[in-house]
Amino acid sequence: MHTSNVVAWNAMISGHAKRGHHKEAIEFFLEMRKCGIKSSRSTLVSVLSAIAGLAALDYGLLVHGEAIKQGLDSSIYVGSSLISMYGKYKMLDAAKQVFDVMSEKNMVTWNAMLGVYAQNGYSSHVMELFLDMTRRTIEPDEFTFTSILSSCACFESLEIGRQVHLVVIKRSFANNLFVSNALVDMYAKAGALKEARKQFERMKTRDNISWNAIIVGYVQEEEEIDAFKLFNRMRLHGTVPNEVALASILSACGNVKLLEAGLQFHCLAVKLGLETNLFVGSSLIDMYSKCWSIEDA
Known part of the structure; x- marks a missing residue:
């Protein structure tokens, strides 16, 4: 891209980063540097989000060096982006060091x-x-x-x-x-579970995460009957189960060896296009194995 307008470069870097095109965002940043165009706060924040989404720590260190060189490492948004990036790579000391040097x-x-x-x-x-x-x-x-x-x-x-x-x-x-x-x-x-259920029932609005949390909790504590009731209630409320809810309820079927119910949930997984999901697929195999239906597994 042949332009010295940093806003145009930022738009390209940010656009690719937001769409999950992390490699392309980083490539635009590197090209921008080759052209001798000075990075802005927006440039660094966008490219750091791309680096955090890609296994590209070397580039992260490069951007950190660029931020220090330009005196932007203590900027609130650049600093916060550096902290998040280092966190993704489990470099907690580096993240804390960035946090500590920030004046604001x-x-x-x-x-x-x-x-x-x-x-x-x-x-x-x-x-x-x-x-x-x-x-x-x-x-x-x-x-x-x-x-x-x-x-x-x-x-x-x-x-x-x-x-x-x-x-x-x-x-x-x-x-x-x-x-x-x-x-x-x-x-x-x-x-x-009593406290979890009490909090759950108090909620005026619920989403998939709400239902998943309570259903998974009951399955983990081997309270399968309550898990089945909550799963059915979720569907009656019009919430479409996702892979987490389905994997959990299939595990519940396996735990109590309810093959018939497991078959019904398998059909639901197929209907929702989740049969090939890694979590759901693993739970299906586990459920059929526990229910002694090896051929189906």
Whole structure:
């Protein structure tokens, strides 16, 4: 592309990155550098999102160097993008270093760092960072609570999760769909099904994630009858099951050796075009094996 207009280059890089054409976005960035065109904040944010979606750490280090060279590494949005990128590569120390050197931080920055810790299973770091936020009187948002609750989704952190739930109620996020889903998921994964169900029933709006969280929770705790009832209720409410719900309910069929029900759910998987999905396919094989129907498996 023969133009010195950085806006035009940014449009090409951003457009490819948003469409998932990560390689092409990176190639445009490299071509832009060859042409001697100086990157802007928008350039770096877009190309970093492409790098995070592709196994291309070398390019990430190159872009980080470019950001430092231009004094943009402490920019809120460039810095947040660098944090997220390093998090994708599980380079938590590098992500924290970027976070620490940033002179200004907003909710995007704090949530990026919280997300990195949560996605990599560092629940204690999530809580430390959250406490640091509260000491600085920074108001959490829905993404903050979603990250914190996802890190509490294990039995050891259940009590912390309950405390966070109280903060959610106090900050008036109890009716937020994303936060409500995270609460159901947290309680369900911790095996606290009564609390998960109570939160689920309180929800005014539900989506696939809501139904998946509660159904998976019951199947994991071997409460198959309740899982079947919830699955049927989900369909009556007009929610189309996705691969997570189908894989879970097929596992429930295998656990209690209900071959007839499993056959019906297999037909539903075919109808929805999910039979060849990796998760559904694995659950079908497992279900037929447990039901001693090896030929079907």
